[in-house]
Amino acid sequence: MNKTIDLVAIGRAALDLNSIEINRPMEETESFRKYVGGSPANIAIGQAKLGQKVKFIGKVGDEHHGRYITKYMEDAGVDMSDVVVDNEGHMTGLTFTEIKSPSESNIIQYRDEVADLYIRPDEVKEETIASSKILLVSGTALAQSPSREAVLYAIDLAHQHDTRVIFEIDYRPYTWKSAEEVSVYYTLVAQLSDVVIGTRDEFNMLENSEEADNAKTVEKLFNYRPELIVIKHGVQGSHAYTKDGQVYDGKAYKANVVKTFGAGDSYAAAFIYALNQGKGVEDALKYGAASAAIVVSRHSSSEAMPTVDEIEALIIEQDGSL
Numbered sequence: 001m002n003k004t005i006d007l008v009a010i011g012r013a014a015l016d017l018n019s020i021e022i023n024r025p026m027e028e029t030e031s032f033r034k035y036v037g038g039s040p041a042n043i044a045i046g047q048a049k050l051g052q053k054v055k056f057i058g059k060v061g062d063e064h065h066g067r068y069i070t071k072y073m074e075d076a077g078v079d080m081s082d083v084v085v086d087n088e089g090h091m092t093g094l095t096f097t098e099i100k101s102p103s104e105s106n107i108i109q110y111r112d113e114v115a116d117l118y119i120r121p122d123e124v125k126e127e128t129i130a131s132s133k134i135l136l137v138s139g140t141a142l143a144q145s146p147s148r149e150a151v152l153y154a155i156d157l158a159h160q161h162d163t164r165v166i167f168e169i170d171y172r173p174y175t176w177k178s179a180e181e182v183s184v185y186y187t188l189v190a191q192l193s194d195v196v197i198g199t200r201d202e203f204n205m206l207e208n209s210e211e212a213d214n215a216k217t218v219e220k221l222f223n224y225r226p227e228l229i230v231i232k233h234g235v236q237g238s239h240a241y242t243k244d245g246q247v248y249d250g251k252a253y254k255a256n257v258v259k260t261f262g263a264g265d266s267y268a269a270a271f272i273y274a275l276n277q278g279k280g281v282e283d284a285l286k287y288g289a290a291s292a293a294i295v296v297s298r299h300s301s302s303e304a305m306p307t308v309d310e311i312e313a314l315i316i317e318q319d320g321s322l
């Protein structure tokens with residue numbers, strides 16, 4: 001089928017309530033600003049801001065927040081026509097963020113019985129997956145049925161239609177029942193994906209191990225489908241590994257940090273954008289890191305997503321050239 005969509009993301013679109021009073025613990029914070037949130041929604045918005053054609057597959061609550069999210073993402077350029085409105089009383093998920101200092105942010109999520117975890121396989125449209133170059137899978141969508149089966153079905157369709165599967169591990173400690181359960185589903189989906197992106201801690205969850213050896217992690221996964229694996233190490237940067245044995249080291253850019261969350265989603269949006277533009281892995285690491293440096297210097301994880309010009313200006317400013 002003709003690939004008219006650059007990326008389709010599956011998973012949660014939710015709300016972030018970010019503390020307005022920065023550098024304060026949550027216990028002393030009284031005011032919050034609302035943004036669209038949820039890792040795959042943030043990545044979809046980031047991609048749209050980079051000029052990509054993006055579609056979203058998910059389920060939102062039949063209430064004010066669900067309507068706000070759908071409208072915001074449509075206005076941001078994300079095609080929301082496959083998003084289902086829940087009709088069983090499940091609500092949109094909420095995240096409160098604590099901005100304690102430029103090096104410490106924490107999040108508290110309300111994720112019990114949330115609408116996004118109730119998307120069913122029969123609500124995933126084959127023609128959407130078939131017409132997209134990339135299927136972006138968020139690991140949190142594997143935490144519970146029927147969302148788990150919806151994701152596995154989407155991956156199967158992607159394989160049938162030559163759609164590249166990118167797995168953002170996106171570990172959140174809610175909803176999952178045990179470390180073993182996390183490891184089983186993360187390993188299964190990583191083995192079925194073409195590209196896997198996660199932090200070192202997230203790969204530890206995948207392996208259900210504290211060993212934290214990047215070389216061993218990639219060696220095991222390269223026995224399966226993945227051809228590119230990215231392991232992120234916060235402000236220390238990230239590493240990309242290819243199946244043919246190449247290793248690329250990416251550095252973080254200097255930033256005037258407001259808060260540390262949002263780094264991963266902005267990194268993924270720009271990293272995938274660069275790959276889709278035909279740039280090499282080395283450049284993709286720069287685009288991802290520059291995008292993250294911009295988002296950590298702003299208040300949100302969605303509205304804060306940069307344009308291509310902003311990313312390239314930051315790379316030129318700090319590296320001297322693109």
Ligand SMILES: Nc1ncnc2c1ncn2[C@@H]1O[C@H](COP(=O)(O)OP(=O)(O)O)[C@@H](O)[C@H]1O
Pocket residue numbers: 199232233234235236237238251252253254255257260261262263264265267288289290292293296
């Ligand atoms: N404080 C920071 N300043 C500048 N860049 C950052 C900072 N924190 C993270 N980044 C960039 O964002 C990337 C992803 O961040 P990381 O914290 O590893 O992911 P996640 O947000 O998913 O936990 C890093 O590789 C780095 O390039």
Ligand SMILES: O=C(O)C[C@@H](O)[C@H](O)C(=O)COP(=O)(O)O
Pocket residue numbers: 014016036037038039040042095107260261262263264265266300301
């Ligand atoms: O993913 C969520 O549900 C919460 C996000 O919207 C929030 O902005 C966040 O924690 C982003 O974190 P990241 O993984 O550092 O990008």
